[in-house]
Amino acid sequence: MVPAEQVLCNSQYRPEMQGVDVPGGIYAHIAGIDIVRDDAGEFRVLEDNLRVPSGVSYMLENRKMMMRLFPELFSGHRVAPVDHYPDVLFDNLRSVAPTGVADPTVVLLTAGAHNSAYFEHAFLAQQMGIELVEGQDLFVRDEAVFMRTTQGPQRVDVIYRRIDDDFLDPLVFRPDSMLGVPGLLTAYRAGRITIANAIGTGVADDKSIYPYVPEMIRFYLGQSPIIGNVHTWMLRNKEDKDYVLAHLPELVIKEVHGAGGYGMLIGPAATKAEIDAFRKQIIATPERYIAQPTLAVSTCPTFTGHGAAPRHIDLRPFVLSGRDITIVPGGLTRVALRDGSLVVNSSQGGGTKDTWVLET
Amino acid sequence: MLSRTADHLYWMSRYIERAESLARLVDAHHRMSLLPHSADTLAKSLQSTMTALHMDEAYNERYDAVEPRAVFEFVSLDRDYSGSIFSCLRAARENARAVRGSLTSELWETLNSTWLELRSLIARRSAPDIGEFVEWVKKRSHLTRGVTIGTMMRDEAFHVTRIGTFLERADSTARILTAHQGDLIPGADAGVVPDPYEWSVLLRALSAFEVYRRVYRDVITPFRVAQLLILRDDMPRSLLRCCVAALLRCCVAALLRCCKEVYSNLKSVANEQSSETERRAGEMHAMLHFSRMEEITALGLPRFLEQFLTRLRSRRSHRVGFLVAPGGGLSPCRCTFGTKPVTATSGRSNTAYKVCT
Structure with missing residues (x-):
């Protein structure tokens, strides 16, 4: 279905993962699917973010802010809540722990306070009540991962990592990485730790694989895609x-x-x-x-310096895969704040909006 | 709790406390600078204080002479000097930011807004009024401490935070005493009569001025009256010696209080490896608790203070992260908080925002 060289020659392909069975056979535990609505009013998948999709904290914070500023809107509409996302995520991460672990310890691995998404890392760790760790807080001994705590080493079972593959293990990937944990891949290959998302999901994240996704759905699920591609x-x-x-x-x-x-x-x-x-x-x-x-992507009235004006938007719902597949009824709506711009990325001056799913 | 988290919390509270100590020192000297005929005393006091805090070198690199206004600016607002109040508040905030998940949101917002307010203060065109500035710093420190006590769970994180506060306070008190010991050693310079304003600086810098007055007015009123009269009229030394001892008692009590707090907090975070640390803290507490002023005087105040500071520092060798650097500039800390370092890591530490050296 997919030409072999497109996987094997992909720079995101990790030969180190050959022969590794990840717990539950799940690779993309957290997926962020970018969706737009075109001029025909059709929703279309724009791209799949399967490496370390970010932005979910905006979904939660935007809702909190909206409820504070416009409580009357919420009392008049039946807006499905999204606040339970951290609980669902935590449940999901615990459900993918290596087999045989009764009470798994989950940690969130961050690059540190200087990372642009650090706020989200700290926020999610706090909401889930798990430790926010940096590479230096973890170490590998006897193919198991531990964190350094004030009470001595403590075993870690699931790592929700928010750093790229390249930086995870300096012994295998980039040797100059200061963010990773030496020996992590050894523990991973031994099946003693779950890494979410799995190493190597960058291949599926790749935009040259994206056109094959509808075909994958037909082949593996025997179903037609509900939302088409661009x-x-x-x-x-x-x-x-x-x-x-x-x-x-x-x-x-x-x-x-x-x-x-x-x-x-x-x-x-x-x-x-x-x-x-x-x-x-x-x-x-x-x-x-x-x-x-170039799609005529839908717009949303947005408050600008010159009053309300239309601005282009896209939507990123977050899909959690573990024991079940879960989507909280909401997502990250990104808005291109510059007039006419189609670039919604926050790194290029994009904003975000609260997104409602109405219950009937 | 992660060892790194303990490390950040410890330094966060130390830096806030340090900012407050510096603010008190600046405040005391600033008040002194408003009095007539105290220029020499002021310059001397500023000089000895900066020496005790190991700030003199950095100051001399920037300025030619010890001039009160310049010293105040330097200690309060110098952005490049790691020991200034500005840098302390920045370091406190950076440490807090690194572990904001372990802080209550109230505490994080307090520290963050302190930093944001400080930045907007600096951004104004005219330099802030020193008196108002130090008053603001003290208030923010009080607020931070209050929010810490009022919102944090009484867990390890809380105790580590408190230990940071008290160790910094003990360190600061000892250093301020060191700066003024020349005036406090009875008999050392028998012929020299210490300047009363310098004492008031010392007391004010430790927030002990009112306490001292209250304690000694109530207990020995005639003594207090005599003291004031004697200081103004250059009366005989013997009485002077008494009040020097009284002053010292007041200050040592402050030290004792600090150590007591440290000891009781340490017990709550005890782990297998920390018994040696705990023993040492207990020893230090006992040393102060059962000492008599006469013994300290016999030993000599400089030696006593030196020993005290050495003990405070020696904990570093016991891997508890209670680092009181020998210099006023801080050593990078590699706190493992009682755990043994395991496996070969890269040997780096993210001290860039933890400690400004």
């Missing part, structure tokens, strides 16, 4: 590449490993020089890019 040209294919190069000013070009709204070209908004620069890069390394039509 049409995607894979520039590794010659005819796709030719089409895209001829229509650059109309299309959105994305780097397959790009994140945070970087490494992309929005044709209609780009200058001629930007388009030419991208054209050169595409010709040099076409496999690094995909293209999608």
